[in-house]
Amino acid sequence: MAKIVECIPNFSEGRNQEVIQGLVDTAKSVPGVTLLDYSPDESHNRTVVTLVGDEESIQEVAFQLVKYARDHIDMTKHEGGHPRMGATDVVPFVPIKDISMEECVEISKKVGKRIYDELDIPIFLYEESASAPHRKNLAKVRKGQFEGMPEKLKEEEWAPDFGERKIHPTAGITGVSARMPLVAFNVNLDTDNVDIAKKIAKVVRGSSGGFKYCKGIGLMLEDRNIAQVSMNMVNFEKLPLYRTFETIRFEAARYGVNIIGSEIIGLLPAKAMTDVAEYYLQVEDFDFNKQVIENHIIN
Amino acid sequence: MAKIVECIPNFSEGRNQEVIQGLVDTAKSVPGVTLLDYSPDESHNRTVVTLVGDEESIQEVAFQLVKYARDHIDMTKHEGGHPRMGATDVVPFVPIKDISMEECVEISKKVGKRIYDELDIPIFLYEESASAPHRKNLAKVRKGQFEGMPEKLKEEEWAPDFGERKIHPTAGITGVSARMPLVAFNVNLDTDNVDIAKKIAKVVRGSSGGFKYCKGIGLMLEDRNIAQVSMNMVNFEKLPLYRTFETIRFEAARYGVNIIGSEIIGLLPAKAMTDVAEYYLQVEDFDFNKQVIENHIIN
The missing domain is CATH 3.30.70.670 (Formiminotransferase, C-terminal subdomain)
Structure with a gap:
C-alpha cells in the first residue's frame, strides 16, 4: 500500500490572483499529488493549500511550491493580519495512511534541508520535528515575524535548523514540521x-x-x-x-x-x-x- | 478513482483442505483483487471468501472461482449444516466506493450470464438483482436446496434467470446478486x-x-x-x-x-x-x- 501524507503549506499572499493561480498550478503539476483545497484570505494576505500524496510526490510538490513562492512573493512589501515569517510561512506534513509520525518527521527534515540547499531559505523545524523543546510551539518560533527575524537569529537559542543565521532577503525564513491531523x-x-x-x-x-x-x-x-x-x-x-x-x-x-x-x-x-x-x-x-x-x- | 466492489462468494466445501487451498489460490491469481478473508466451516461444510477489487477484476475472479468450484466440488456427495443449492452457492456483489447499486446489479447480471454461457451452470438472480419480487429473498430462492432443485425448476415461477430448467449435474445452480454491505x-x-x-x-x-x-x-x-x-x-x-x-x-x-x-x-x-x-x-x-x-x- 502507498504511504499517504497530507501537506498544508501556508503562503504569504492572499490578494494577488496571478500569484495564487501560480501556486495552484504548481500544486497540480506534480503527479501523485491531489490538491484538496486552497483558501486565499485577503485580510490575512495569506493562502492555505491542502494537498495529499504519496511519500515521494508530497516532498516534491512541497519543494516546488516553496520555490515558486520564493520567486513570486516579496516579504519586504508584505502586510497582512496573520503573523508570518516567510514567503512560505509554514510547511507541515501530516501522516494519513500507513505511515508513522517518525517517518513524517524524516520527510520534514529532508524537505527542510533541500529548501536551504537549493533555495537558500533558512529553516526552523517545529512541532514533532523540533530539535529542542523551546522550538516545538509555532507561535514561539514565529515570534518577531519576518521583520524581527534578523535580530532573533542572532540569539544563542535561535539558530536555524538548516542555514546560517541570516534570512533570505525577500523570502525570509520557513517553518517545516510534522504534526498530527488537526x-x-x-x-x-x-x-x-x-x-x-x-x-x-x-x-x-x-x-x-x-x-x-x-x-x-x-x-x-x-x-x-x-x-x-x-x-x-x-x-x-x-x-x-x-x-x-x-x-x-x-x-x-x-x-x-x-x-x-x-x-x-x-x-x-x-x-x-x-x-x-x-x-x-x-x-x-x-x-x-x-x-x-x-x-x-x-x- | 477506481470503482471498488466487494464480492463474498460462498462455496459448498469446508473440509477438504486441498480444495479450500485451490479456492484461495484462484482468489489470489487475479491482479487487482485483494483477498480479505476466507472462512472454512467444517460443520457447515462451506467456505466463505471475501474479496475486493476494481469493477473488472472482481468479475474475473468471481468467474474463475465458480469455474474452480464446478470442477472440484461434487454436490451429489455434499452434506453439511448450511442450506445450499450449488457448488458455488451464492455470489453477492457489494458496492464499496464510487459505484452505485445499479452498477453492481449490472455486474451481477454480466457474471451470471457468463457463468451459464461458459460453465453451463444455471443462475438465479436474487436480492437487488432479482427479476421478480418473489426472487429477492435468498432463503426462498434456495428453498428445496440442491436435491430439490430439479423439481423446483419445473415450477412456472422458478425458471432460472440464465439457463434452462435443469441443474448442472454436479455443480447444481448458483445464486448471483447485488446487495448492500452487511x-x-x-x-x-x-x-x-x-x-x-x-x-x-x-x-x-x-x-x-x-x-x-x-x-x-x-x-x-x-x-x-x-x-x-x-x-x-x-x-x-x-x-x-x-x-x-x-x-x-x-x-x-x-x-x-x-x-x-x-x-x-x-x-x-x-x-x-x-x-x-x-x-x-x-x-x-x-x-x-x-x-x-x-x-x-x-x-
Whole structure:
C-alpha cells in the first residue's frame, strides 16, 4: 500500500490572483499529488493549500511550491493580519495512511534541508520535528515575524535548523514540521450568552488547564444568535472528539444550557470519526485497520 | 478513482483442505483483487471468501472461482449444516466506493450470464438483482436446496434467470446478486436470561415487526454467561447502527438490564461508523465524501 501524507503549506499572499493561480498550478503539476483545497484570505494576505500524496510526490510538490513562492512573493512589501515569517510561512506534513509520525518527521527534515540547499531559505523545524523543546510551539518560533527575524537569529537559542543565521532577503525564513491531523470542531449551544461559551472553552482547552490536545475559544455566531465553543483538536487519537463533546455537555448543564449541534470544518481522517462511533456503541475490540473495508484497498 | 466492489462468494466445501487451498489460490491469481478473508466451516461444510477489487477484476475472479468450484466440488456427495443449492452457492456483489447499486446489479447480471454461457451452470438472480419480487429473498430462492432443485425448476415461477430448467449435474445452480454491505453487529446485555435477549431481538428485527433492515436473534454467550442480541444489519444507510443500539438500550431498561458492550464482527465500510459518530456528536451538515480525507486519495 502507498504511504499517504497530507501537506498544508501556508503562503504569504492572499490578494494577488496571478500569484495564487501560480501556486495552484504548481500544486497540480506534480503527479501523485491531489490538491484538496486552497483558501486565499485577503485580510490575512495569506493562502492555505491542502494537498495529499504519496511519500515521494508530497516532498516534491512541497519543494516546488516553496520555490515558486520564493520567486513570486516579496516579504519586504508584505502586510497582512496573520503573523508570518516567510514567503512560505509554514510547511507541515501530516501522516494519513500507513505511515508513522517518525517517518513524517524524516520527510520534514529532508524537505527542510533541500529548501536551504537549493533555495537558500533558512529553516526552523517545529512541532514533532523540533530539535529542542523551546522550538516545538509555532507561535514561539514565529515570534518577531519576518521583520524581527534578523535580530532573533542572532540569539544563542535561535539558530536555524538548516542555514546560517541570516534570512533570505525577500523570502525570509520557513517553518517545516510534522504534526498530527488537526480537526476543527465547533459545538453550538442553545444560548445567546457568549460568556457561557467562553467559560466552557476555558474548561476544555489545554492552555487554561483543560485537555492538553485541545485549543478553544468561545464566540458568538451572530447570524444564528447563538454561542459556540470553537476548537482545534490537535491530536484526535490522544483526545478523541467525544471526550470534549461530553465535557461541554456536562459543563453547559451547569448553566441550564444544552448542545444544539456541532460542526466539523474541513477535512478529517476516518479514524477520528470511527473512534467516536466505537465509544458510543461501546464496541469491544474494534480494529480500525483490519475492520474498515477501505483500509484493505490497495492504492 | 477506481470503482471498488466487494464480492463474498460462498462455496459448498469446508473440509477438504486441498480444495479450500485451490479456492484461495484462484482468489489470489487475479491482479487487482485483494483477498480479505476466507472462512472454512467444517460443520457447515462451506467456505466463505471475501474479496475486493476494481469493477473488472472482481468479475474475473468471481468467474474463475465458480469455474474452480464446478470442477472440484461434487454436490451429489455434499452434506453439511448450511442450506445450499450449488457448488458455488451464492455470489453477492457489494458496492464499496464510487459505484452505485445499479452498477453492481449490472455486474451481477454480466457474471451470471457468463457463468451459464461458459460453465453451463444455471443462475438465479436474487436480492437487488432479482427479476421478480418473489426472487429477492435468498432463503426462498434456495428453498428445496440442491436435491430439490430439479423439481423446483419445473415450477412456472422458478425458471432460472440464465439457463434452462435443469441443474448442472454436479455443480447444481448458483445464486448471483447485488446487495448492500452487511454489518454483523451484536449487543451484549448484563443478564444471564436469554429470554430477554430473545424478546429484544423480536422488537428490533424486521421479520417480527421491527426495523425492516435488521435481522436478529437472542442467544447466550456461554463462556461469559451473558445474553446477546445478535444482528445482521442489511442496510446501514437506511438503518444506521445507532438506531438499533438505542432501541436495544431502552427496551432492555424495561427489564432493568443494561448494555455491557457490543461487537462488530468482520468488516464494515467506514461510512457505517462515521454515520454513528455524526449522530452522537450532532454534527450539522457532515459530508462523508468530501470531509473524510481518505475519500480524496486516488486509487
